Amino acid sequence: MRSALFLPLLLLVGALHAAEDARQLAPMPAAAEANLRAEMRANLLALNEILGLVAAGKLAEAGALAEKExxxxxxxxxxxxxxxxRPGPHMPPAMHAIGMDGHQAASAFARIAATGDRERTIxxxxxxxxxxxxxxxxxxxx
Ligand code: HEC
Incomplete structure (x- = not known):
């Protein structure tokens, strides 16, 4: 009984979400998409490793990994x-700029972590x- 009510509700919420997707579509060739997605998974892995290193107090290693990855x-x-x-050249300029900003921010983080200052790194x-x-x-x- 409960699930009979819950499922249509879930579908409705899902449909509303899809209708509300206001993100800009930035299509790219299949090969670029595959490279982008592989790079993204590597980003997430690196991020997880950086968090672990910071938590363990290994700031120099965290900084080095942030810069490299x-x-x-x-x-x-x-x-x-x-x-x-190549994903980059297929991105709208504003999207590409966010990516560049991200790389710059990670390098800035790396420089802070390299100082060994735990407070500032966190x-x-x-x-x-x-x-x-x-x-x-x-x-x-x-
Ligand atoms: C310049 C834009 C941009 C930036 C910056 C960016 N991503 Fe992504 N990411 C994307 C796009 C586009 C997709 C694919 C979304 C889609 O499927 O429509 C994606 C997908 C992903 C995926 C799913 C990969 C897959 O196999 O489908 C992961 C995980 C991910 N990103 C992690 C990250 C992490 C972590 C960061 C930051 C360190 C990051 N991304 C920064 C644009 C970006």
Whole structure:
């Protein structure tokens, strides 16, 4: 009885959510999409590892990983690949800019973590995820 009521309600909420999706569609070739998504999963993995390192007080390692995987050092990974496989050039400029800001923010975090200042490093943690959230709430590729 309860589930008979719950299921249609769930479907309705799902439909409302879909109708409310105001994110801008930024389509890209299949090869670029595959690269983007693989890079995204690697981002999430790196983020999780950075959080673990900060929690363990391993600030130098956290900073080094942030720079290598998320920072300016991580830019241009697909530069040598065919145009259709490169996510960056297929993004609208504003979307691309969020990505660049994210790399800059991760490098700034890395510099703070490298100082070994635990308070400041923890205070800077949200800067690692601001671009993730900003882009995901504004754009979709399908
Ligand atoms: C410049 C835009 C942008 C930024 C910045 C960005 N993402 Fe994404 N991300 C995307 C898009 C676009 C998708 C695909 C969404 C879709 O399926 O329509 C995506 C998908 C993902 C996925 C799902 C991957 C899959 O296999 O489908 C994960 C996980 C993810 N992002 C993590 C992150 C994390 C963590 C960060 C920050 C460190 C981040 N992203 C920053 C644009 C971005």
């Amino acid at each position: 998320l920072g300016v050092s991580a830019m241009g990974k697909h530069r040598s690949q065919p145009f259709d496989a 205070a800077a943690l949200p800067s690692l995820t601001a671009a993730c959230v900003g882009c995901h709430y504004a754009y979709r590729i399908r």
